[in-house]
Amino acid sequence: TLLTLVEPYGDHDLTDSVIQNLTKGKSLLPLDLDRPKVHLKASAMHSMASVIAGVEEHKGSGSLNVAVLKDSYYESSSLFEKARNYQVSVLDGDRVQDNIEDAFSKPPAAPIDLFVCEFHHNISISRQSYHPENIAKQLKAMHQKGWLAEQCTIVIDTTINLDQSDEVRN
Secondary structure, eight states: OHHHHHOOSOTTHHHHHHHHHHHSSSOSSOTTSOOOOOOOOSSHHHHHHHHHHHHHHHHTSSOOEEEEETTOOHHHHHHHHTOTTOEEEEEOGGGOSSOGGGGBSSOOOSSEEEEEEESSOOOOSSOOOOOOOOHHHHHHHHHHTTOEEEEEEEEEEOTTSOTTOHHHHO
């Protein structure tokens, strides 16, 4: 309320601050990307809903092929599993070895429009050992199989991570 009353920040200050944090020093973003868009949302689920709506709008259909990394943030995985219009495949990061096909509970419906994942899992009832997920390896393997849509959206939950981490940078 106090910030609203004294208005010390302008309309673009949040955007400028986030972009500066992502690009100062050793940039987290490839230099050839357009200027990022920054949006303030009420919650993680609202942000996810906005992403899903954008992917549906871009595809021109409410039927999405979605891959979700097992043990990802609980709300995102349950959200997709209950969606009737989506073909959902769960990728078990612990089973990704030489053959990405063996890591899916069922083969993904290609092309994958949306991949939801995270580098570091939150608390899990079934997980006894925690380690970083190799998202880059998983994406490269799915790409080599031709499973990713030409306009595939990747959502990486970085809640349990540092903004300047090597995982985010890579």
